[in-house]
Amino acid sequence: MGAALVWFRDDLRLDDQPALRAALERGWLPIPVYIHAPDEEGGWAPGAASDAWRRRSLAALSAELERRGSRLLVLHGPSLGTLQALAALTGAEAVLWTRRYEPAIEQRDARIKRSLRQAGLHAESFNGSLLFEPWELATKQGDPYRVFTPFWRSARAQWRVPETWDAPAQLPSPDAIEAPHDVSMDHALPAPVPAWDTGFWKRFNAGEAGAREALARFLGASLDGYAAARDMAAEAGTSRLSPHLHFGEISVQRVAASIIDAGDGVAPADRDRFLAELGWREFAHHVMHHFPHVPERDLDPRFEDFRWARPLQARLDAWRHGRTGVPIVDAGMRELWHTGWMHNRVRMIVASWLTKHLRVHWQHGARWFWDTLVDADLANNTQGWQWTAGTGADAAPYFRVFNPVTQARKFDPDGAYVARWVPELAALPLPARFAPWEQPDLLRRHAPGYPRMPQVDLAEGRQAALEAFAALKRTR
Template sequence: MTDTRPVALVWLRNALRVDDNPVLQAALDGGFRPVPVYVHAPGDAGRWPMGAAQRAWLHRSLAALDARLRGLGSGLVLRSGRAQAVIERLVAESGAVAVYGDRRVEPAWRALDQRLDAALARSGVRLEMRQAALLFEPDAESVRTGQGTPYRVFTPFWKTLRRQWPQDRPLPAPTSLPPLPALATGTLADLDLAPRTAWDTGFWEHWEPGGAGAHELLDAFVEGAAGAYDAQRDLPDRIGTSRMSPHLHLGEISPRQILARLADARWNARQKAGIEAYERELAWREFSHHLLWHFPHMQEEDFNPRFARFAWAEPAPQVLEAWRHGRTGIPIVDAGMRELWACGWMHNRVRLIVGSVLTKNLRQHWLAGARWFWDTLVDADLANNSQNWQWIGGTGADAAPYFRIFNPVTQSERFDPHGRYIRQWMPELAALPGKAIHAPWTQPALLARYAPAYPKTPVVDLAESREAALDAFRALR
């Protein structure tokens, strides 16, 4: 039987899933024949086009989504180019009378949506955007202070969210979808996302992009680490976190699906503390997006304008190279940077440590770290990346106090006391005994004997650089 429903494009950006997809569901509820579309549009991303690690992930994620859609009778139309021109061309090719898309908070994409809305309206085609990545609309009146202004501090933001924490169930996936109309679907190769050399091979020992991989990882978290999340999330030598960030960023799973899975499990009183700690981290993600929506300058400028006068050190290319490639001579930092290089991800506690060393001890501008993470993280998200780097650098909203300068040695001794994380990612240090693993430069004889190729001293004196950073911060007061 011929499907006589009018066509609507379902433009998926960071909502690469079928389950709990309000964009797809809105098109179906509107009585339309949905045509799922992904447009690779790096030229529309402003100064933040997708980094290399995330493009490698996206290549596999789109393949997984296309397979899922084909299993339901549809498929995924793949195009590349400037999004407005591509969408307008697809409207003409398909005869679509509406376009449904997922709303994004990044300034460049918001500006694109406004231009596209106006262009489509002139042709009598309506554009409808749905929030598919967050639990709350970042501009919602219900997520503002009592004075009606955006939040700048997390704790009252979290209290506000907690009072209206979602309890509704995720949207079910459709049982079938209509076939695509006769138009060129494109291929993944056309998007040129996959690396031309296999530098990403190690990633896929740790990750399975796509919805199935996301739900498998969520199940493992619920059945394993979730109940002790508050106690173990800071320990990098074990799987104590959910590792859901790359799946959440591209929308392979929704935060509402995560909350529903947690709600369906049985927890004792002790475990409930772990679950609440995890939900608080989901709220931090909401906070980052809330901030970027209301303060778009934070993607590249200090949130706190006082820091325009801060005495950052001159760019130091050799030092930055040592930091990027895990050759600082500080084992916990080098282990984190090696983990990042090997699998496109880094444990959050270690992210704080390497960020503190870069922005406080080396006093390099936080953007130097944000740019490197943007290119190397599979979970690179502009809101999270900008907010997190400004937090650790002291320049952001609700930022770490200026005097909070993590000592990487004491952090290493506290959170990786047996050196298991360091030994995993720094095999050249594996033979170092006892506490020497945390600060090998303090025991030069052992370092020369067991790890002669490792730097004999760190790239910076930790005590002296700490005092210099404190002096620079005090100058702003």
């Protein structure tokens, strides 16, 4: 039996794993390998939260492989050289992997595939991350979509529930051939920052089993009523599958099929709304593939001349650590720091505060999210920030400025989310919990350490943003 290197990347699962499936169906003995090479990711090497999740996910994958009779090689070094050396050592005939769509990785993988084939190896990649490859959907003119609604309409018209593949109960052991044993995750990946990630694991269980548990919990408790509950900050109304999808611990095809198979007990509006969220994830990856500059620059070229404010360090630090004086913004930023995650509605609110009221370029926010989110996905992170800033594909207009007090009253009506993450404000009566500066005596008495005023006056910040946008339009 010949051997194939199954190169795991952001697809840390055995279920519905196309590279592993191809190796087995073609009669190759699979040699599972993960190569840690953060310096190959361009300007977006994984952040600290991603590294913390990845260590646990790889440990879970390794345990699953060992339970089935195989094992995972975790290596650190240049990807191409490591694959070539490992293929020579083991006599592997092929290298198989699932595709990634980050610009630097797409270019790197193309070079790797070309070099491996030139060396006589079978090198092949598969779609294991998306419902559609980015080159499979286009407008009638043959252009990539830049607006979500027609993109998703086209995708839904063409999409068929796919056949998914179950991982086998047993796998052949790579010990039958010469494969290195003196490798370990501790040598390949950096150790997590001591104690910082403790709160992550009270909310999440990294790994394939954790992904299945999250999907089952969502199907059983939150899919019914999702369309209404998904925006409520204090409720567990979202799936919280985003880190599992980012690390490929569950396939998006498996998730989509499970939602469609949920049955008549689920209202079509709830099912369609969640599928549309998968569609937004899809759209973000398609946009990044076709416009590879978007992680670094505005998709809308008009904003190259926009009058962004100078990013004052004290203001940025206050935003990062939940000290803006705006309770819903501070709650979101503290949730992020303690759990590695933030409710999606609150992500939009904190991003709007930074890019509109403070008029700070979205890159500063995107970089902070990149380092602190466990679901830090380059396509989704870029899409989310450019959408809120008004600079990206199908973006909210720049003149749409979220009022954080109005947003808090609507999506945290009983103040529970603010009380949880900004506990010094929990003793305030409800109206003051949304805008404590309006009742300074109460604020001074109950929360003397909390900022007396927001970083900027809400009306003045909004007006300055609108004036900057109006100036941009006049110069065009």
